[in-house]
Amino acid sequence: xxxxxxxxxxxxxxxxxRIRVVARHVKREVDAGHQxxxxxxxxxxxxxxxxxxxREASPLHDAREYDTVVSSGEQVTSGLLAIVLQSMGVxxxxxxxxxxxxxxxxxxxxARIGGIENSLxxxxxxxxxxxxxxxxxxISDSGRITTFGRGGSDTSAVAIAAAINADxxxxxxxxxxxxxxxxxxxxxxxxxxxVSYEEMLExxxxxxxxxxxxxxxxxxxxxxxxxxxxxFEDPESLAPAFEEGNGGVGTLVCDEDEIVEKHVVSGIxxxxxxxxxxxxxVQDQPGVSAQxxxxxxxxxxxxxxxxxxxxxxxxxxxxxxxxxVTDFERARDVITPLKNKLGYSDLLGAxxxxxxxxxxxxxxxxxxxxAQMFKALADKNINIQAISTSEIKISVLIExxxxxxxxxxxxxxxxxxxx
Amino acid sequence: xxxxxxxxxxxxxxxxxRIRVVARHVKREVDAGHQxxxxxxxxxxxxxxxxxxxREASPLHDAREYDTVVSSGEQVTSGLLAIVLQSMGVxxxxxxxxxxxxxxxxxxxxARIGGIENSLxxxxxxxxxxxxxxxxxxISDSGRITTFGRGGSDTSAVAIAAAINADxxxxxxxxxxxxxxxxxxxxxxxxxxxVSYEEMLExxxxxxxxxxxxxxxxxxxxxxxxxxxxxFEDPESLAPAFEEGNGGVGTLVCDEDEIVEKHVVSGIxxxxxxxxxxxxxVQDQPGVSAQxxxxxxxxxxxxxxxxxxxxxxxxxxxxxxxxxVTDFERARDVITPLKNKLGYSDLLGAxxxxxxxxxxxxxxxxxxxxAQMFKALADKNINIQAISTSEIKISVLIExxxxxxxxxxxxxxxxxxxx
Numbered sequence: 001x002x003x004x005x006x007x008x009x010x011x012x013x014x015x016x017x018r019i020r021v022v023a024r025h026v027k028r029e030v031d032a033g034h035q036x037x038x039x040x041x042x043x044x045x046x047x048x049x050x051x052x053x054x055r056e057a058s059p060l061h062d063a064r065e066y067d068t069v070v071s072s073g074e075q076v077t078s079g080l081l082a083i084v085l086q087s088m089g090v091x092x093x094x095x096x097x098x099x100x101x102x103x104x105x106x107x108x109x110x111a112r113i114g115g116i117e118n119s120l121x122x123x124x125x126x127x128x129x130x131x132x133x134x135x136x137x138x139i140s141d142s143g144r145i146t147t148f149g150r151g152g153s154d155t156s157a158v159a160i161a162a163a164i165n166a167d168x169x170x171x172x173x174x175x176x177x178x179x180x181x182x183x184x185x186x187x188x189x190x191x192x193x194x195v196s197y198e199e200m201l202e203x204x205x206x207x208x209x210x211x212x213x214x215x216x217x218x219x220x221x222x223x224x225x226x227x228x229x230x231x232f233e234d235p236e237s238l239a240p241a242f243e244e245g246n247g248g249v250g251t252l253v254c255d256e257d258e259i260v261e262k263h264v265v266s267g268i269x270x271x272x273x274x275x276x277x278x279x280x281x282v283q284d285q286p287g288v289s290a291q292x293x294x295x296x297x298x299x300x301x302x303x304x305x306x307x308x309x310x311x312x313x314x315x316x317x318x319x320x321x322x323x324x325v326t327d328f329e330r331a332r333d334v335i336t337p338l339k340n341k342l343g344y345s346d347l348l349g350a351x352x353x354x355x356x357x358x359x360x361x362x363x364x365x366x367x368x369x370x371a372q373m374f375k376a377l378a379d380k381n382i383n384i385q386a387i388s389t390s391e392i393k394i395s396v397l398i399e400x401x402x403x404x405x406x407x408x409x410x411x412x413x414x415x416x417x418x419x
Numbered sequence: 420x421x422x423x424x425x426x427x428x429x430x431x432x433x434x435x436x437r438i439r440v441v442a443r444h445v446k447r448e449v450d451a452g453h454q455x456x457x458x459x460x461x462x463x464x465x466x467x468x469x470x471x472x473x474r475e476a477s478p479l480h481d482a483r484e485y486d487t488v489v490s491s492g493e494q495v496t497s498g499l500l501a502i503v504l505q506s507m508g509v510x511x512x513x514x515x516x517x518x519x520x521x522x523x524x525x526x527x528x529x530a531r532i533g534g535i536e537n538s539l540x541x542x543x544x545x546x547x548x549x550x551x552x553x554x555x556x557x558i559s560d561s562g563r564i565t566t567f568g569r570g571g572s573d574t575s576a577v578a579i580a581a582a583i584n585a586d587x588x589x590x591x592x593x594x595x596x597x598x599x600x601x602x603x604x605x606x607x608x609x610x611x612x613x614v615s616y617e618e619m620l621e622x623x624x625x626x627x628x629x630x631x632x633x634x635x636x637x638x639x640x641x642x643x644x645x646x647x648x649x650x651f652e653d654p655e656s657l658a659p660a661f662e663e664g665n666g667g668v669g670t671l672v673c674d675e676d677e678i679v680e681k682h683v684v685s686g687i688x689x690x691x692x693x694x695x696x697x698x699x700x701v702q703d704q705p706g707v708s709a710q711x712x713x714x715x716x717x718x719x720x721x722x723x724x725x726x727x728x729x730x731x732x733x734x735x736x737x738x739x740x741x742x743x744v745t746d747f748e749r750a751r752d753v754i755t756p757l758k759n760k761l762g763y764s765d766l767l768g769a770x771x772x773x774x775x776x777x778x779x780x781x782x783x784x785x786x787x788x789x790a791q792m793f794k795a796l797a798d799k800n801i802n803i804q805a806i807s808t809s810e811i812k813i814s815v816l817i818e819x820x821x822x823x824x825x826x827x828x829x830x831x832x833x834x835x836x837x838x
Contacts, residue, residue, distance in 0.1 A: 016472060016475040016476055019476065050495065053435060053495070053499055054498070054499065054502060056435040057435055057438065057499045057502040057503045057506070058502050058503060058505065058506035060506070061502040061505070061506070062501065062502060062505055064512075065498040065499075065501045065502045065505070065512075065513055066498070066502070067498075068494060068497065068498035068501075068513050068515075069494070069495050069498035069499055069502075071494075072491040072492075072494045072495050073491075075487060075488070075490075075491045075494070076469065076472070076488050076491050078487065079473070079484040079485070079486075079487035079488035080472055080473065080476045080484075080488055082481065082484045082487075083473060083476040083477050083480040083481060083484045083485070083488075084476045084477060086477070086480070086481055086484070087476070087477035087479070087480070093483075093484075094484055094487050096487075098517065099562055099563075143518055144518075
């Protein structure tokens with residue numbers, strides 16, 4: 001017997017037939033003797049409709065009322081899933097954020113969880129009643145409904161798991177796990193059996209959109225083991241939780257210490273959402289960086305990679321940096337009026353670029369990972385335009401046309417290809 | 420300055436444009452200096468969709484989960500109206516049943532109101548903030564959402580009005596008041612300026628579907644003055660509450676004592692939802708009525724009119740009664756097996772009948788109202804098949820083909836025709 005949180009997103013509960021499939025996944029775990037809390041999103045499309053109505057009502061709207069409207073989607077799903085579970089003979093009860101209560105701060109629209117009163121939920125779980133929790137929402141100290149922002153149901157699930165001291169938090173989604181790379185590009189990509197929280201954070205923020213970043217951060221903080229599983233498999237064909245074995249389906253997101261067989265590199269990701277700006281012949285003097293990046297920060301533009309060449313003549317240098325492609329025009333508009341002050345000769349921009357990253361906790365203890373990457377790309381005649389690194393990742397900026405070639409080459413070089 | 424409850428039904432809040440019209444009605448009253456609580460239904464069609472989903476989920480479903488799902492419709496409207504009001508510069512806040520709290524018993528799906536905590540609402544009203552209350556719902560002692568059954572938002576509105584000691588409860592609907600008869604049949608029908616609670620109860624239950632019966636009963640019990648007004652008029656063309664004057668639009672539902680100029684008859688209604696059953700040559704002996712109507716009551720069939728002729732030979736008699744047309748087949752199935760026991764010779768049934776009623780509190784003090792009715796119908800050669808009376812109403816059963824003729828004739832005879 002274990003205590004389990006299962007989370008199902010919008011496409012998994014898109015209609016009553018899909019909700020029936022979800023109920024069968026839940027029943028499988030209940031029949032295996034587990035205590036189960038389920039966290040559900042709104043039916044696919046519902047949240048968009050509700051958001052659209054609030055916008056129609058007024059482009060500038062009170063976030064408290066936005067939360068009241070938008071949270072209703074999860075309320076509907078929680079009630080419907082409870083009904084279906086009961087019809088299958090599984091004892092179940094729906095729970096809204098305010099009924100638990102799941103307390104948050106007053107930051108409507110992107111509230112942060114304060115504390116969860118677990119006594120009601122736990123007493124029901126111990127009576128073997130499934131708790132169907134409406135995701136994405138809580139209640140503020142002033143008694144208003146709050147929501148966590150899009151994708152917040154993952155965060156709800158991890159928070160509930162921490163509060164009820166669950167043995168695992170299973171996130172059911174439309175893929176069966178986390179892969180070494182995007183299978184649409186790399187046919188040899190393989191599913192990771194296990195991945196560390198830190199690797200998952202890099203994978204999530206770099207384009208593998210399986211888990212919400214915030215939920216992984218919270219899981220790491222509270223030591224909640226997460227498992228990514230598919231809700232589109234036949235429910236009865238899956239083994240119940242903790243019986244998956246090595247041949248089972250899913251990816252466990254856990255502490256690094258739990259990963260016995262460590263790979264140096266766990267995954268190769270890419271992001272096309274980058275734009276590059278180069279300032280030619282900037283005056284090479286103290287304070288020039290602050291004069292460029294201060295105004296960009298003030299404009300809430302997130303600068304990622306920065307490359308400054310060594311000045312050849314000691315007077316002038318070229319500076320290249322990247323911004324999200326959606327902020328490209330705005331960034332140019334911020335910099336252009338500073339031309340005289342910065343004294344640059346020209347501003348070059350490019351959006352036909354991609355950021356390719358190599359991720360792995362093994363890098364901490366293995367030297368030469370970066371050198372291997374640069375050599376592999378050079379062997380394919382791919383020019384590196386910028387580089388940035390963290391403790392467990394190396395990212396390079398290259399021409400977009402080389403995306404597939406670069407990702408496949410690196411996937412192979414680091415030994416990730418399927419045997 | 421007065422304190423006002425305004426209630427808007429599903430067609431009045433069917434989309435954002437309609438909600439904007441509702442907001443203008445509310446703004447008119449706020450600008451006139453009134454403290455306003457608004458009670459809203461779900462957007463037209465929403466509740467049906469939600470109910471349909473619960474049925475799809477399971478034909479037999481837990482009423483607690485049904486309430487969780489279905490109550491979400493009013494939640495959405497309350498938030499949207501608050502947003503629109505704010506965008507017009509009117510301070511507003513939405514309130515769910517559990518936030519007020521509006522306490523009910525545990526009868527999910529048709530809960531009865533227990534008590535309403537008015538302190539939160541009243542303090543906001545006194546700060547001139549409009550309270551937008553989600554209708555149709557409350558919270559049980561065990562912390563679950565309860566609903567009042569279809570049309571329950573009228574009841575919410577009256578209950579809130581009683582709790583906050585409102586000066587009036589205005590029910591906005593798709594007609595501009597209560598009429599002396601159905602204007603589709605009687606072109607000379609006129610709007611009543613005032614109607615007593617008791618007359619309204621008879622009018623409501625007999626086919627003038629303007630107000631929910633339960634809300635009128637509650638208004639009568641707590642002395643809440645109700646006003647039926649149109650939400651489809653241009654909001655700024657209506658005078659604010661209490662300034663309507665005699666030429667204003669709407670019908671006030673109030674205590675009999677408030678009606679100075681009393682009519683003997685206030686309205687003529689008809690109902691086609693009747694079916695007639697006649698048992699020929701029933702044994703005329705003590706207990707025979709109980710043998711007929713006992714089993715019908717056990718089957719939950721509501722018998723309305725009963726006519727038993729005087730026995731000619733002292734041994735046998737004919738008994739005629741009416742039931743709702745939807746229960747006609749079922750009633751026949753209940754009676755048929757009793758043929759030997761009751762000893763009747765034949766069972767005749769008819770559904771081509773209509774019940775026409777004359778309603779007015781003036782009947783209490785005026786003799787001859789019934790005689791006048793019978794004579795008027797006889798003059799038109801309309802045969803009366805059954806009669807039932809209460810203190811303030813006389814109903815007759817006639818052939819359906821005479822509906823229009825009978826209603827128009829009576830409307831004219833009692834002096835209700837428009838001048």
